[in-house]
Amino acid sequence: MKEYLLMFADTIFGFLALFVMVKVLGKTQISALTPFDFISAIILGELVGNALFDKESGIPEIAFLVILWGALLYITEVITQKFKGTRAILEGQPAVIIHKGHLIYDVVKKNRLDIDQLQHLLRSKDVFSMEEVEYAILETDGTVSILKKSEYQIPTNSDLNVTTEPVKMARTIINDGEIVWDNLKEAKLTKKWLEEELRRQNITSVDEVFYAEWQENRQKLFVMLYHNKE
Template sequence: MNDYLSMFLETLFGFTALFFLTKILGKTQINQLTPFDFISALILGELVGNALFDKEAGIGKIAFAIVLWGVLLYLTEISTQKWKRTRVFMEGSPDIVIYKGKLIRDTMKKSKLDINQLQHLLREKDVFSIQEVEYAILETNGKVSVLKKAASQTPTKQDLKVASQEVHLATTLINDGEILYDNLQEKNLTEEWLLEQLHDQGYIRPAEVFYAEYIRDKQLFLLPFTNRNHSKFE
């Protein structure tokens, strides 16, 4: 019984320690893996290695550790789905590293991202000069999403002899039926304005909307939770 209790405590410690390790390493160290994919790969590899090469580790103990680890991952996924506030803490959130053509040094420092790494990530998006970038977002998997300046988009405005237009970044205003007030405030929008936009498109409450995206000078883009026109398969 003491052996299982010891394994339980050690697994919990490993789960917590490796989670915080991924936070310390930063997003670019994980590359394409999400933090929990990275943790799972390490732990499961270690468990399988113990099962194969550690003569003192019996099948029962290894199975117990694997099941316990699986339960922890399952509970983590459930918590991020059920409680939205845990998503940012557990999974991280995208960070803007280039805003209106300017590098955000504080964000780069927080994400352990230097200029050479950023240039490498941009080249993967076929961007060979920071001057071409209007917005760049460091995603939770360590990749960079890029929105080029209008003059550098394909086909370019210069090639088409069309006057360049200002580029606007899309902003999420509703997620899972909940208003993101910080984003509203950032765009100098009010809740009353948002509700009016919902009513204009036939929605009564934000709880009816799964996702709402705002781009300046465009109609608010809405996705409902379900197709309200079809309650069953036809």
């Protein structure tokens, strides 16, 4: 009877400790599961599980494991925030698998994605034919984001008898206060133009900008500044 009471107490504590850790680390641990997060969840579950069924382990051991692993995850998150170059290693990078209606074969193979899997991901976005897709991006959590061709967007322009225009994907120009030079160059824009456009929007420095994207279709620079919840 005593053993069952100890297991009950350990289980309740383990549950509460994990719940608190998820709250501290943020919603991304459960809402956007990256490969690193997936590995972390498996290892953490294994550590707590072993501690629960080890007769020599109790609440202090479980607390130590949870705190230790939580600290490692927290440090990793801090590193990815401070050093942007580490994000690709720890969190992965989105991959464009359909570009201007063309399937990018080498990117698909590199991400070990077969056609059946891709079709399944597209169907989850209510796309039942690849012909409808202008752009498709494989996200770091394994989902796919799509931008349909003009004639397949809802409501469809063909249904409304509206003249269609080529679809242009918005390009990230500023990310976390830093200029994305490759995208700026691909959009055939210059740093001087960017600075003038920011000044036109009463922004004195790139450092003030959290995110900015160039919307080629609308010939507009959309800017989001740093804002806290308060």
